[in-house]
Amino acid sequence: xxxxxxxxxxxxxxxxxxxxxxxxxxxxxxxxxxxxxxxxxxxxxxxxxxxxxxxxxxxxxxxxxxxxxxxxxxxxxxxxxxxxxxxxxxxxxxxxxxxxxxxxxxxxxxxxxxxxxxxxxxxxxxxxxxxxxxxxxxxxxxxxxxxxx
Amino acid sequence: xxxxxxxxxxxxxxxxxxxxxxxxxxxxxxxxxxxxxxxxxxxxxxxxxxxxxxxxxxxxxxxxxxxxxxxxxxxxxxxxxxxxxxxxxxxxxxxxxxxxxxxxxxxxxxxxxxxxxxxxxxxxxxxxxxxxxxxxxxxxxxxxxxxxxxxxxxxxxxxxxxxxxxxxxxxxxxxxxxxxxxxxxxxxxxxxxxxxxxxxxxxxxxxxxxxxxxxxxxxxxxxxxxxxxxxxxxxxxxxxxxxxxxxxxxxxxxxxxxxxxxxxxxxxxxxxxxxxxxxxxxxxxxxxxxxxxxxxxxxxxxxxxxxxxxxxxxxxxxxxxxxxxxxxxxxxxxxxxxxxxxxxxxxxxxxxxxxxxxxxxxxxxxxxxxxxxxxxxxxxxxxxxxxxxxxxxxxxxxxxxxxxxxxxxxxxxxxxxxxxxxxxxxxxxxxxxxxxxxxxxxxxxxxxxxxxxxxxxxxxxxxxxxxxxxxxxxxxxxxxxxxxxxxxxxxxxxxxx
Numbered sequence: 001x002x003x004x005x006x007x008x009x010x011x012x013x014x015x016x017x018x019x020x021x022x023x024x025x026x027x028x029x030x031x032x033x034x035x036x037x038x039x040x041x042x043x044x045x046x047x048x049x050x051x052x053x054x055x056x057x058x059x060x061x062x063x064x065x066x067x068x069x070x071x072x073x074x075x076x077x078x079x080x081x082x083x084x085x086x087x088x089x090x091x092x093x094x095x096x097x098x099x100x101x102x103x104x105x106x107x108x109x110x111x112x113x114x115x116x117x118x119x120x121x122x123x124x125x126x127x128x129x130x131x132x133x134x135x136x137x138x139x140x141x142x143x144x145x146x147x148x149x
Numbered sequence: 150x151x152x153x154x155x156x157x158x159x160x161x162x163x164x165x166x167x168x169x170x171x172x173x174x175x176x177x178x179x180x181x182x183x184x185x186x187x188x189x190x191x192x193x194x195x196x197x198x199x200x201x202x203x204x205x206x207x208x209x210x211x212x213x214x215x216x217x218x219x220x221x222x223x224x225x226x227x228x229x230x231x232x233x234x235x236x237x238x239x240x241x242x243x244x245x246x247x248x249x250x251x252x253x254x255x256x257x258x259x260x261x262x263x264x265x266x267x268x269x270x271x272x273x274x275x276x277x278x279x280x281x282x283x284x285x286x287x288x289x290x291x292x293x294x295x296x297x298x299x300x301x302x303x304x305x306x307x308x309x310x311x312x313x314x315x316x317x318x319x320x321x322x323x324x325x326x327x328x329x330x331x332x333x334x335x336x337x338x339x340x341x342x343x344x345x346x347x348x349x350x351x352x353x354x355x356x357x358x359x360x361x362x363x364x365x366x367x368x369x370x371x372x373x374x375x376x377x378x379x380x381x382x383x384x385x386x387x388x389x390x391x392x393x394x395x396x397x398x399x400x401x402x403x404x405x406x407x408x409x410x411x412x413x414x415x416x417x418x419x420x421x422x423x424x425x426x427x428x429x430x431x432x433x434x435x436x437x438x439x440x441x442x443x444x445x446x447x448x449x450x451x452x453x454x455x456x457x458x459x460x461x462x463x464x465x466x467x468x469x470x471x472x473x474x475x476x477x478x479x480x481x482x483x484x485x486x487x488x489x490x491x492x493x494x495x496x497x498x499x500x501x502x503x504x505x506x507x508x509x510x511x512x513x514x515x516x517x518x519x520x521x522x523x524x525x526x527x528x529x530x531x532x533x534x535x536x537x538x539x540x541x542x543x544x545x546x547x548x549x550x551x552x553x554x555x556x557x558x559x560x561x562x563x564x565x566x567x568x569x570x571x572x573x574x575x576x577x578x579x580x581x582x583x584x585x586x587x588x589x590x591x592x593x594x595x596x597x598x599x600x601x602x603x604x605x606x607x608x609x610x611x612x613x614x615x616x617x618x619x620x621x622x623x624x625x626x627x628x629x630x631x632x633x634x635x636x637x638x639x640x641x642x643x644x645x646x
Contacts, residue, residue: 021613028609029613030617034610034614038606045610047611049619055559056607057557057558061607062558062563062566065611
């Protein structure tokens, strides 16, 4: 299942082990609730699925994860070409001078142990790239310049 | 003694009034628009009548239709709640002329307080301090010249206004024309009256309001203050009593001023006199609300007075039952809205797939919704009022934080997390609460503090739930685990989103 948070597509590898699901050292077990074991403590997460999103409540936080339907991109109103959160640039998928189309992934950012694909918010030409793979960014940093055509 | 009260309102305040009626042994009549069918308040009421019409003007604001229903069901009184018809003097008059009891102040008091310019003049005459400013007779040119006299920064306000509509803060003479045009246009659209007046903008001030009760036997008392400084878009989100800014002496002075304000318009019933309190400790009359207020539970928790029950008593011509003011402990109310605080607090819609309210000591929940309800854009996005009481302010904030952590709403974006972070903010803890604090603390807008591993957990939980068929499992078990067979009998127990 492809998910996005605030317009940014995210993905991570989840391992299934019998009835448990693992993401790194975090374990989930599904019962009437989803039980999360993190840092040696087991706590409940409440979940619900609406038409187009999964809603999760955990430790006082409510997170909406939009379900990306196959064939659609998560091009959101959110981040644009600035870093939505602090993290590390994993991969730059475009080159200076390249033209991109709306929704095309241009850069992969790792934050909170997950990969966030930064998508082009509109058609245009990449006129500058400000970070290389391996560099750290802070939230709000301008990652790329995108000139509309 | 009243026998049958029609509630000309909806949602949480209709529930609140219906419950007070039940406790007082009075029958309640709910009226509702078609799109409110089956909501909580229609479930609680003894008699339910559906209003004809589609728009708010044709339903909850349709005084003729409401009065006809009141006659048909033989109601003897009408409670307007807040908003809608509660401060329309013509409606109050029409109720009284229909030989029904109006659960509110005399229409003349509504008129005198409803027009903000008239109210300022009345208050000046009663020696209640008003905010330095100018009433304006005339159009845009007169507003602009009044602005020059008042000086900047200033606030333009609609004389017929309320709820932040027709209001503009202006910081320099260059902005005044455009702001005045905007304020007048908004005032005309909202209230059908484009008169605007000018007040000095008292930044860094607190919003302090005094609860008033007056009966028709000549008793007028105040029930202490509520501080409602924390506002977004000129609407309150966090209200508490007592205020950290009031010593007993200042409370006495403001209480006396509020009583003087109420007496100046021969007020009867429950009302609220709003003041701005400057950092220098000066207070100025803002306006008087001649109705029960959204945040009334805060006062109820610290004074022990049931304000709605007192309204019913006073309307029946009885004496109010409460005597000397006694405030005990600390109460805080937060308003849970279906809105996105990280996107300029814009209203949100959705299905209340999960709605689990907090429990435990010192918690009160006033709401008109429950799990399974749909939040639409038809009405105000208020979902619930969460009110906590504790012996001290510090403990009340701790209790509120705990309660907000327990509050689970899935399926619709809410401001719960925003309210929760307010509880931890040093300025809130210190009581440095001012009407401009949300802009002061989050000039670039608020976004949730997502440090830690919350997103990681959410991602895992959603995927684990999806893969396990969470939710569908419940559906399948209710139709006998076959998953496929759907006879007319078993589909009855299915819930469609």
